[in-house]
Every structure is written in structure tokens, then in C-alpha cells.
Amino acid sequence: MPEKIKILYVDDEPENLVGFKASLRLDYQILTALNIPDAMQMLDDHPETRIVFCDQRMPGKTGVDFFEEIRVTHPLPVRIMLTAYTDVEAIIDAINKGNIFRYVKKPWIEAEMIWAIEEANKFYMANSMLAEKNDELQKAYNELNKFAYSVSHDIRGPLTGILGAINLAREIDDIAEMKEMLFLMEKSVKKLNTYVLSMHDYYSMQRGELKITEIDFTSLIDELKAIYAVNSTINNVKFNVTVKQDEAFLCDKAPLRLIINNLLSNAFKYQDPKSANKSVDVRIEVSDGKAIISITDTGIGILESHLGEIFHLFFRSNSSEVGSGFGLYNVNSALLKLNGQIEVDSVLNQGTTFKVTIPSI
């Protein structure tokens, strides 16, 4: 059962307090105070109080004064004024200065009181939900701000490079030098292109429902093999694939492909060009309703202190400019979608193994 709504009732006549408590205590948790200082103390002790009733005619401060004060110090509880029929001035003040939710005339009748409480409670809930949503939105907005900044910066990097190259081209006469620069410019444009593609991946992994189909890993890997065959030959990287699938596997192909593709791309990208024995090994085994995908490379490895951060957005572990900081973040988002897990094992200058486990849906 949800906790009872907490209500504070302030009145200088004890019999009023007793009457109030007697009629309402079964449905609500009633706090009472005989004077303004006690009432303030009550609000401090019970910050979760949702509704405050106060009589207008109190010794010392009036109900309006009290409301005016707690409007600033305790803005959350909904304020309701209790007053005798003829106190029109006080009511106007309470509305304008105390910003009260409503007033209930004395002597009150129970049905009217309960109705006032229920309405006030709805108002309180709507307000606090709004505040919560507002916080969430603010957080999302800040994230978006950071994201937009990083993206615009990362796109402008290669662009200003190319612009700089064009400036420099005006002064270059030597063809060989020009060709060297064109080669570097091409690399920048390719990098930009990959970046935009990864951004698209990022977007598609953040939303959308799963489209489940039956996955044949052999044909999936054959598609990818075709992409990496050129890289494998040119850079002399041995590419070994073994697939063992004896049972059906149900999954969304897009995120699955994204995971394998990104890990493969990294395995080829972070090879040590000076090494004589370069290889990328892929092992896929489907059994007991899950697929285990291991991708092992003989590359430069990952610094141990970086392992905890490699799945963070925009993190780059290597100072060569090949990475965008999207790849492994997208892998992780895709794994979240598929309810999968990833383990990484890396030795600097020897290689890295990523092991992915994904359940069939």
C-alpha cells in the first residue's frame, strides 16, 4: 500500500486540530501545529508534506504571512487557506501574496475537505512529475550539447585540414609533393566519410525495434569477408574464419552485423605494420541457444589502463588518427539491444581478443 498523504494543519484552537485529525486520520497522515514556529519546524522535519492547511486568524503572524513565507522556504507543499466566510480581504491577499491553491471556508464539511485534499494532491503530483521530467530533459539536453560539440569538432577537424591543404596547394609547384598531399587529403576525406557512417550507426542503435530473422553465420561472415579480403591481401594480414553452427539462431541482423563489422574493422586497423606475422582470427560457435564470437588480432594491443574506457563515446586509445571514438561505443549499444555481453583481453604489442556472447531470441 502506498504511504498515506502527509497533511499539515495549522490552527491556534486545539479543538479544531483535534476535530480535523479525528475526521481525516484514517485516510491521511495528519500533522498539526498550534502556531507558526511549530508549523515551520514541522515542515522542516517532514519535507515530504504535500498539503498545508492554515487558519487565517492566528496570533502573531496571519495565515497569509505564513503562506507568503513558506512559498519561498518550502515551495513544494500545496497551500490551502481556511477562513471564515467574510474575510474577503484576507482571501484576496492569500491568493495574491500567498499564492494559495484554494481556500476552504470555516466551518468546513468533511466531503468538501476531502475533495480539496484530493485536488491538491493531484496538483502536487503533477508538479513533482513535471520537475522530474524537467530534470531528465535538462540532462538529455546537456548530453546533446556535448554530443553536438564533439561531432561538429570532429567533422571540422578533417575539413579544416583539407582547407589548409588547399591554401598550401597555391604555393606548391612540385608534382611529387602535390601527390603526397593529395594522398593525405584523400585519407582525411575517407576518415570523414567513415565518421559520418558511424554516426548513422550510432543513431540507428539508439532507437528502433528489433527485426528478428534467422541468422546464418556462414553467409553473414561471407559478406564481411568480401569487404576485408582486399585489406587482408594488401597489408599481408592472414584472415582465418571458422564457423560452427548446428542450430538455428534468431537475432536482428543489423546490430549483429554492426558488432562483427566494427570488431573486424578494428582488428585490421590496429595491426602493427612492422610485424611479420599478422593475422585476424574469427571463431563463431552457436550452441545451447547462444552464439559466441571471438575475434583475435595480432595487433598493437590496448593499454591496460585504457581497457575500462574503450566503450565510452568518443574515447580513443591511440594517438594515430584512425579512430573516431564511435566504433566500440556502437558495439556496446548494439550488444545492449541484443542482450549480449563482451569481454576483452589484450596484451600491449601482442594483440587483442574480443569475445562476444549473444543469446538467440
Added chain:
Amino acid sequence: MNTEISFIIIDDSELDRFITQKFLERTKQNISIRTFHGAEQALKTICENTDEKDRALTVILLDLQMPVMSGFKFVEEFEKIPVEIQQKYVIIILTVLSSSNDPLETNRILTFKTVKSIVEKPLTHEKLASLLKHVTLARNKLKN
């Protein structure tokens, strides 16, 4: 006056290193250039080459946004090394600037005492000329 000025280019972008280097070579001054794709290697080299007898000034052209060690971190670390070494260098930031919403507060880099100025990419002939004027002034100051 034909005193050598030496340059260290720290930038993770290969194209940007190439451009800066070529622009510098084209100034026809007597200069030497070293390039680094990561700030930590540059810092290591600076710390190791402490026995240089000459008082030639070295200009560090530093990019800010780099993986592993950013330009900010580099300057922070640089200001921890002995002052005698620091004095041989002038740091000039060469980076992509964003006009608004900059959470990294690029301008904060100018509060470091070893950072002399900031030049926005892309580099042009004119920007380099004014940069070199700056450096020559600093060098003359060092000589006096």
C-alpha cells in the same frame, strides 16, 4: 640575422602535420622541424634533450584535441618540468576553434603562462607570417 629557429609540431592529424611543416619550410628561414603525432612522445623528447648548449628558441605548435594526451594536459605537464628547460620553448596553439558552446573552454589554454598565442586552423600564409613575427619578438627578448 640567421639564427636557427626550431619548431616542434604536435598534431594527431597527419595531413595537418604535413601542411604546417610545408608552410614552415616555405618561409625560407633557417629552421629545423620535428613532428610528433602524440603529445606524450613530444614531452618525453623535450625532457630528454636537456643538454642542448645553444640558446636557440624552439616553437611548439600544439594542437588541443588529441587522444591519449590532449594539448591541455601537455601544457600542464610541460609547466612542471624545470624552468631552465621551459624557457627554451614558446608554445603556440594551432587548433580548430568553435565559436560557441565550447565545453572545453579553449580560451582557458591562454591562461597558462607558457602559452603565447592561439592560431586558428586552417593555417594560411598570412597567419604564419604574423606567427613568425611573434616568435622573432620572443626570441629577441630571450637574447637580451
